[in-house]
Amino acid sequence: MRNFQYMRAASIDEALRAKAANPDARFLGGGTNLIDLMKYEVEEADQLIDVSRLPLTRVEPQSSGGVRIGALVRNSDLANHPLIVTAYPVLSQALLAGASPQLRNMATTGGNLMQRTRCYYFYDTAFPCNKREPGSGCAALDGYNRIHAILGQSDACIATHPSDMAVAMVALDATVRVQGRNGERGIPIMDFHRLPGDTPHIDTNLEADELIVAVDLPPTRAAAKSRYLKVRDRASYAFALVSAAVALDVQNGRIRDARIALGGVAHKPWRALEAERALAGQTLDEASLRNAAQIALSNAKAYTHNRFKIELAKRTIVRAMLELREA
Numbered sequence: 001m002r003n004f005q006y007m008r009a010a011s012i013d014e015a016l017r018a019k020a021a022n023p024d025a026r027f028l029g030g031g032t033n034l035i036d037l038m039k040y041e042v043e044e045a046d047q048l049i050d051v052s053r054l055p056l057t058r059v060e061p062q063s064s065g066g067v068r069i070g071a072l073v074r075n076s077d078l079a080n081h082p083l084i085v086t087a088y089p090v091l092s093q094a095l096l097a098g099a100s101p102q103l104r105n106m107a108t109t110g111g112n113l114m115q116r117t118r119c120y121y122f123y124d125t126a127f128p129c130n131k132r133e134p135g136s137g138c139a140a141l142d143g144y145n146r147i148h149a150i151l152g153q154s155d156a157c158i159a160t161h162p163s164d165m166a167v168a169m170v171a172l173d174a175t176v177r178v179q180g181r182n183g184e185r186g187i188p189i190m191d192f193h194r195l196p197g198d199t200p201h202i203d204t205n206l207e208a209d210e211l212i213v214a215v216d217l218p219p220t221r222a223a224a225k226s227r228y229l230k231v232r233d234r235a236s237y238a239f240a241l242v243s244a245a246v247a248l249d250v251q252n253g254r255i256r257d258a259r260i261a262l263g264g265v266a267h268k269p270w271r272a273l274e275a276e277r278a279l280a281g282q283t284l285d286e287a288s289l290r291n292a293a294q295i296a297l298s299n300a301k302a303y304t305h306n307r308f309k310i311e312l313a314k315r316t317i318v319r320a321m322l323e324l325r326e327a
Contacts, residue, residue: 001039005047009054012179012211018049019209020181027051027211029072029111032103037116040123042132052108056213059083065219068177071110071212075165076101078109088217090226090245094168097230100237110212113166113176113192116203117159117267118239120144130156131200138200146305147241150313151297152266157200158303160264161193162239167263168228170271171245174217180210189215193268200267222247222257227327229320230263231312240264242313244320248284255279255288260296265313272296275317284325286318293317 009015019025025047026034037043056070059081067083078084079095099107121127121139128137140148140158148158166189174189193204206212217223226247232238243263249256258279260272275296282288293314300310 004045008050015049015051022047023208025049029108030106032107033115067217069109069215071214073109075107076104088223090228091168093228094164098164112163118162119159134201145303148306149266150300150302150309151270152195154196156198157196161268167243167261167269168245170269171247171259171261172217172223174215177214178210179213180207190271196267222249222259227320227324229316231316242316244316246320255282289318289321
């Protein structure tokens with residue numbers, strides 16, 4: 001790890017001023033991903049601005065009926081918050097499926113959204129990687145690509161986004177609240193993360209001077225009946241091969257609102273909008289679910305070692321929905 005300066009911000013404004021004065025500085029929350037990347041010299045920062053003591057640690061109900069989650073709420077606290085467990089169970093389940101208890105005790109909501117891919121070639125500086133060094137190439141294309149993307153990828157990058165929490169938030173239509181020199185704004189979470197295109201080194205649409213301050217969850221009837229299903233190589237401390245966050249609003253035996261978001265399949269949490277539309281007005285039977293799953297993966301593209309993920313993703317959608325129906 002290279003030497004860096006450290007400062008602890010006493011306020012949001014102080015953190016933003018420090019970032020404006022040094023564009024190469026990085027905000028530090030729990031540090032569970034950033035510090036690892038700095039140790040491997042994958043990430044470089046000449047200054048860390050510690051925002052972990054800022055007053056962004058509350059989970060608060062809103063007058064609209066939704067919930068605001070402070071950017072520094074720890075993953076373990078959010079997963080076990082009674083309001084989240086009751087009204088947004090898919091989010092609680094996704095958080096508990098991620099990392100380990102020790103990491104969840106440190107990791108923050110904002111930091112979870114900002115974590116970077118776990119692609120082998122991104123972490124190993126001996127290999128070319130367009131995310132790490134734009135223009136150098138993508139070693140995963142012809143390498144061991146078992147964990148890599150099957151949707152939304154490009155010839156420049158086939159890495160996947162690692163977050164479980166973000167997949168659930170995409171299904172819930174969350175909004176990321178950010179603050180910068182030009183004030184505060186909300187970014188719909190479906191627009192927060194980016195597909196790789198020809199700029200895979202840019203993971204989000206966050207401006208360089210902006211800090212995540214909160215995430216807003218809107219009120220929705222489907223949220224209370226929701227589920228997160230994660231398929232991985234081992235039962236704990238493993239990233240998703242495929243995951244599905246699903247939510248349903250069923251009235252008189254017909255689906256009024258369906259939400260399907262996938263993890264482990266793309267450079268960003270993937271919302272299966274066409275599959276959701278196909279389910280509208282349908283009965284919650286296996287045939288309808290299989291048809292929706294087929295639509296969700298209709299544009300999937302596999303590589304040498306990850307062809308199994310296409311069928312796995314379809315089955316994960318169907319199983320998650322059927323488990324939700326039985327529940």
